[in-house]
Amino acid sequence: MADSDGRQVDSINNATDEDVKLQEIVLAKNEGKELTKEEKQRLRKEKKQHKKSKKDDKGPPEKEKVKEKASVPVPSKPATQSPAHKAAPVPVNASASESPAAAEKPAKSKAELRAERRARQDSDRASKQGKKEVGQQSASSKPKATPNELQPVVKRLPEHVQVDDPAALKKLAKKLERQQVPLRSDYGYKVSLFSHLHQYSRKNPPTQQISIPATVIHPSIVRLGLQYSQGIIAGSNARSVALLHAFKQVIQDYSTPPNEELSRDLVNKLSPYISFLSQCRPLSASMGNAIKYIKKEISNIPSQCKEEEAKGELQACIDSYINEKIILASEAISKYAIEKISNGDVILVYGCSSLVNHILCKAFEKQRKFRVIVVDSRPRLEGRETLRRLVKKGIRCTYVLISALSYILPEVSKVFLGAHALLANGYVMSRVGTSQIALVAKAYNVPVLVCCETYKFCERVQTDSFVSNELDDPDDLIVTRNGKTHLENWQTVKSLGLLNLVYDVTPPDFVDLVITDLGMIPCTSVPVVLRVKNVDQ
Amino acid sequence: MPGADKETDLSERIESFLSELKRCGSGAGSLRGSAETARETTALLRRITAQARWSNAGDLMEIIRKEGRRMTAAQPSVTTVGNMVRRVLKIIREEYARSRGSTEEADQQESLHKLLTSGGSSEDNFRQHFAHLKANVIEAINELLTELEGTTDNISMQALEHIHSNEVIMTIGRSRTVEAFLKDAARKRKFHVMVAECAPFCQGHEMATSLSKEDIETTVIPDAAIFAVMSRVNKVIIGTQTVLANGGLRAVNGTHTLALAAKHHSTPLIVCAPMFKLSPQVSDTPVQSHLHDLVKLTSILSKVNAHCPVFDYVPPELITLFISNIGGNAPSYIYRLMSELYHPEDHEL
Numbered sequence: 001m002a003d004s005d006g007r008q009v010d011s012i013n014n015a016t017d018e019d020v021k022l023q024e025i026v027l028a029k030n031e032g033k034e035l036t037k038e039e040k041q042r043l044r045k046e047k048k049q050h051k052k053s054k055k056d057d058k059g060p061p062e063k064e065k066v067k068e069k070a071s072v073p074v075p076s077k078p079a080t081q082s083p084a085h086k087a088a089p090v091p092v093n094a095s096a097s098e099s100p101a102a103a104e105k106p107a108k109s110k111a112e113l114r115a116e117r118r119a120r121q122d123s124d125r126a127s128k129q130g131k132k133e134v135g136q137q138s139a140s141s142k143p144k145a146t147p148n149e150l151q152p153v154v155k156r157l158p159e160h161v162q163v164d165d166p167a168a169l170k171k172l173a174k175k176l177e178r179q180q181v182p183l184r185s186d187y188g189y190k191v192s193l194f195s196h197l198h199q200y201s202r203k204n205p206p207t208q209q210i211s212i213p214a215t216v217i218h219p220s221i222v223r224l225g226l227q228y229s230q231g232i233i234a235g236s237n238a239r240s241v242a243l244l245h246a247f248k249q250v251i252q253d254y255s256t257p258p259n260e261e262l263s264r265d266l267v268n269k270l271s272p273y274i275s276f277l278s279q280c281r282p283l284s285a286s287m288g289n290a291i292k293y294i295k296k297e298i299s300n301i302p303s304q305c306k307e308e309e310a311k312g313e314l315q316a317c318i319d320s321y322i323n324e325k326i327i328l329a330s331e332a333i334s335k336y337a338i339e340k341i342s343n344g345d346v347i348l349v350y351g352c353s354s355l356v357n358h359i360l361c362k363a364f365e366k367q368r369k370f371r372v373i374v375v376d377s378r379p380r381l382e383g384r385e386t387l388r389r390l391v392k393k394g395i396r397c398t399y400v401l402i403s404a405l406s407y408i409l410p411e412v413s414k415v416f417l418g419a420h421a422l423l424a425n426g427y428v429m430s431r432v433g434t435s436q437i438a439l440v441a442k443a444y445n446v447p448v449l450v451c452c453e454t455y456k457f458c459e460r461v462q463t464d465s466f467v468s469n470e471l472d473d474p475d476d477l478i479v480t481r482n483g484k485t486h487l488e489n490w491q492t493v494k495s496l497g498l499l500n501l502v503y504d505v506t507p508p509d510f511v512d513l514v515i516t517d518l519g520m521i522p523c524t525s526v527p528v529v530l531r532v533k534n535v536d537q
Numbered sequence: 538m539p540g541a542d543k544e545t546d547l548s549e550r551i552e553s554f555l556s557e558l559k560r561c562g563s564g565a566g567s568l569r570g571s572a573e574t575a576r577e578t579t580a581l582l583r584r585i586t587a588q589a590r591w592s593n594a595g596d597l598m599e600i601i602r603k604e605g606r607r608m609t610a611a612q613p614s615v616t617t618v619g620n621m622v623r624r625v626l627k628i629i630r631e632e633y634a635r636s637r638g639s640t641e642e643a644d645q646q647e648s649l650h651k652l653l654t655s656g657g658s659s660e661d662n663f664r665q666h667f668a669h670l671k672a673n674v675i676e677a678i679n680e681l682l683t684e685l686e687g688t689t690d691n692i693s694m695q696a697l698e699h700i701h702s703n704e705v706i707m708t709i710g711r712s713r714t715v716e717a718f719l720k721d722a723a724r725k726r727k728f729h730v731m732v733a734e735c736a737p738f739c740q741g742h743e744m745a746t747s748l749s750k751e752d753i754e755t756t757v758i759p760d761a762a763i764f765a766v767m768s769r770v771n772k773v774i775i776g777t778q779t780v781l782a783n784g785g786l787r788a789v790n791g792t793h794t795l796a797l798a799a800k801h802h803s804t805p806l807i808v809c810a811p812m813f814k815l816s817p818q819v820s821d822t823p824v825q826s827h828l829h830d831l832v833k834l835t836s837i838l839s840k841v842n843a844h845c846p847v848f849d850y851v852p853p854e855l856i857t858l859f860i861s862n863i864g865g866n867a868p869s870y871i872y873r874l875m876s877e878l879y880h881p882e883d884h885e886l
Contacts (some may be wrong), residue, residue: 181682191756192729193769275614364786379737391840401736403760403791407846433761477757479739486742487757496749497756499731504765514751520716 004018029144038110041117049497086532099234118261160282161468172378179272180216182209185281188474191497198282199471205229206279225280228339232380236420237326237354237454240286243277244318247294251314255307262310270295282470283422285429285458294319315374330355333451334362336515337416340449345370345413348441349400352382353418353430355451360416361393371396375410377433379476379500401467402433409444419452419514425461426508426523428452432465432501436527438510447512450523454516455532465504474498540653540745543588545548548692551604553845554581558612570713571778575813578608578621583678586625589771594670595631595663604657605886607752614847616779617785619886623817623879628677628882636667652653684862688811689714693721699807700862702726704771707799709733710789711740712776714809718860720751720823721775729754731770735791737845759790760883767798775805779816784868793802805857812861815875817884883885 095328162168163186173517176183187201207226210217224246227233247270254269256262274291277283283291297317301310337359341347347370349356360372374382382398390397415437420431428450430433438448462468476488477498489494499504507522518529548765554577585604591597605622618732626698672756700722702704708715708730730753734741741757749755758766773795777788786808788790799806866874 018854191710192754193766196562257707265648378734378739378759385842398844399839400844401760403736403794404846406793406797406845406849407790408844431761432759433764436761436764439764439797439801442796466769475735477759479742481742486739490757493749494747495752495754496745497754499756499758499762499766501758501762501765506763 001409034412037121038113043395061218108164109439111175118303128487158468160198160278163198176275179275180326181272181279182206182275187210188491189389189497190471191499194468194469194471194499196467197469197471198301198475200229201475202230202473203475206276215274217276218246218253218273220246221276225277228277228281230398235352235354235417236284236286237453239284240290240455241322241326243287248315248318249351251311251318254311261306262307263299263301263303264297268296272300285460286456289319289455291457294318298355308339325453328359329453333453333515334359336368337365337451340414340513340515341368341370343369346373346411346438347371348373348375348409348412348415350375350383350385350415350417350434350437350448351377351380352385353451355453356416356418357386359451360390360395364395371398373398373400373412375400375402375405375408375433375437377402378479380471382429382431404438405440409440410467412441412444412446415441417448417449417450417511419456420503421460422450422452422457422514422523422526423462423505424457424459424525425463427462428506428511428514428523429462429503430506432504434511435465435504439508443449448510449513450511451514451515454518454529454533457526457533459530460507465501468504468514469504472500472502474500476500479514543705547584547588548839550581550584551607552580554606555611556675556786558608558615558618570690570716570795571615571814572713574615576682578618579625579678579682579753582621582625583675585822586674586678591849593666594629598629598663598675600884601625601629603871609714609886614778616818617813619818620813620879622679623883624813625678625880626883627880628681631676632670632673632677633663633665635650636670636673637665642811672718677851685811685813688813688862689717689826692809692811692860693717695860696722697725700726700772702728704728704729705734705769707731707743707761707770707773707795708744708775709791709795710735710776711744712809714811715774715776716744718809719748719753722752723753725749727754727846731747731756731758731766732735733758733760733791733795735789738761740789760794763791763795764798765800767802769806770799770802770804772807773799774804777808777810778848779818780808780810780814780859780871781816781850782811782815782872784856784859784871786851787848790847790849790861793849793851793855796851797843800855806855807858807860809854812863812874812878815871815878820880867875 016326021277084524109118122250127530159172173183184198184200184204184206186199187204188199190197190199205226206229207222210222221301224242226234228239233239250273251266252272254262254266270291274283277287294314294317297314301313305313333355345368349360349372363370372390374383374387374390374397376387376399378401387399389399399410417428417430417434417437419428419430419434423429430450460468472492474497477500478485478490485495487498490498511523514521514523514526521529541704558574582601586597586602588596589600591600602620605619605626608622609616610618639806698812700719704721704726704851705727708719709732722728729747731817732741732745732748732755734745734757736759745757775785775788775792775795777792779787779788795807853871856868859866859868859871863874863875
């Protein structure tokens, strides 16, 4: 049988360079480099062989099942592997990796093994189509499956909150060097409470350090990164949609190199792009979810699929994702939200949320009589954009700055807020200032409604705005008043720091209702939705 | 004639003071601090006392009341002027009573017994002429001036009692009192200060640069981040424009949000306010300012209402402590201090 032969070859190879490989794997783990898929599968195989001596031979189907499960992108590695401390900004799936400069000797046998394994997998996949899920299989594979379903507790700490750890920084630098992505350096004095976060200057985008045309990074990704870092594309939905369109372009231009499979290689190709984008601006929760979805779709492309067909299928997937999760979701949310808007309402909105603007425009079209108060804040002043859009529609608007909130709130009947992400403990992560609005609204007993699509829900938990946030360019706070710019030379003053936070978290007791495309739920039901979503997937 | 000269000189000074008040405005950041305004007002009142023609206390009080009304009408939001006028009126009453020889302290207190037994109004009482009244009043006003000059120092001297080391203190906008308070504490202790910039005029920037020059670790935060960082703040120390009779505040806009955030996190809110800011008014008619910050929106400005209030009302429940030049007080005690500073009949000028 090809199986036993293959495995025998494997075991022979194992015997000869087992020690070397194990050493290499240990070394790689210690240096923090990503284990290649082969190395991980080797480790798994060792353990399997240990188990084999105890159990009956359930063998190849189970192994293939496990391997296939492993190749499905999960937010973290299966619990059987000791979590290597990775420095990846985005939960990268187990199979995406850039192999370190591996020695030539194991490389050859790796390719051999890979080919054999692939042949085995294909044959087994074909045979497995007819097989039913046997209780034994599910039972033995359950230890692997259950942790996936329950989202294993140990997760990699994202790199962007470890800036104060020099080891993590070194790891990141090495990884970026490998991927040929420029490393962006921090700028300016950082407030000590936030020394674990990056702080970049808008005047030094990472695109300055790469050559044009970039060989490693696709030009549409470079453009996207520049748009992110300069703030040209801002807003959770806008960033996700732009990202997905850029990926569509990447897929369009992609061609599978020989001896590679599209499902594996494309995912590997995307890694440096994602690193680059996160150097330009830390990824948002919505972007993270979108990336996870794409990687899953790519990995699920069957190997016999022709390249053109596969590319077409992926692009259709992306289109349907955008359509379902963003466009149709906003339609559904508007429908629910319009029920909550009555004639004569005075609605308060903050900053610029594409979803809230859409809701208000729809409500206005449906002949609801209301007026809007737009609250804005320095330094972004996004409320002006909202003001423009609403006035263009013909809605009556009032404009105030956030410091005038207590003055204007007695007139307000409802507050509509947008969200950047909804965390699993019910906290709403949104533009800085949102929590303040919710606080004062609560003090005046004004209902607060948060509108958020379900694709922005994320499994993270957070209780304050410090542990994970984004620091924007501190120079944005500098302003000239009465001809004087007091903060002009803030860098020269040793003890002066400027803090330009981007996000903050709102506790769930300030929020009265969350309107999602699945309906109107209280803030605390977010983990329920997440669970339902995961089961679906 | 020397008398006429003096009079014209006096009226000139009054006019110039009034025009400066009008020009000063409250929006673009006062051209002068309230302490300075208080001092100038008191000096002007002293001059009026010295140079105007009056024969008895009642006349003097009429003159001062008239000038006081003009001054408060020039710039209603600057309440220190009215407060000083009331202080001087009270001084006059006291000096008059002392000259008459009655023990005024007991009589001042309103009691039910007094209301029942007092005969006519006390209007007539101020018609007697006393030779030394002028000198006494001027001396008392001088004392008041000395008190005014020392207020900031008195408040700063209490700083070390309230700030321990490695604290994170939050403040908003620019208050000279708080600035002096923090600088005094910084001489002996190390702490961090977060300054909310207080848009649209961003007085916080000036405060931050001034504090950081004294080697105090300062951070400027935008107003929107007040609640976000409040969880790490140990104390909130603010100044105010006026302290109202019920213990509430009329402070720069954004203070109410700050107070609510502090209440939510159970962070003590300390107000540094000298006694001359105590005002018997309770009205908080909103004062609005010009909106130069909206210049970029001219295209749609015609279709949009914009509001830019200058002051916020902060209710006394949100305040923990008042630090004034006579020590620390709870907000519930303010009404008592008020009754010692001003005579009830002077509340309406």
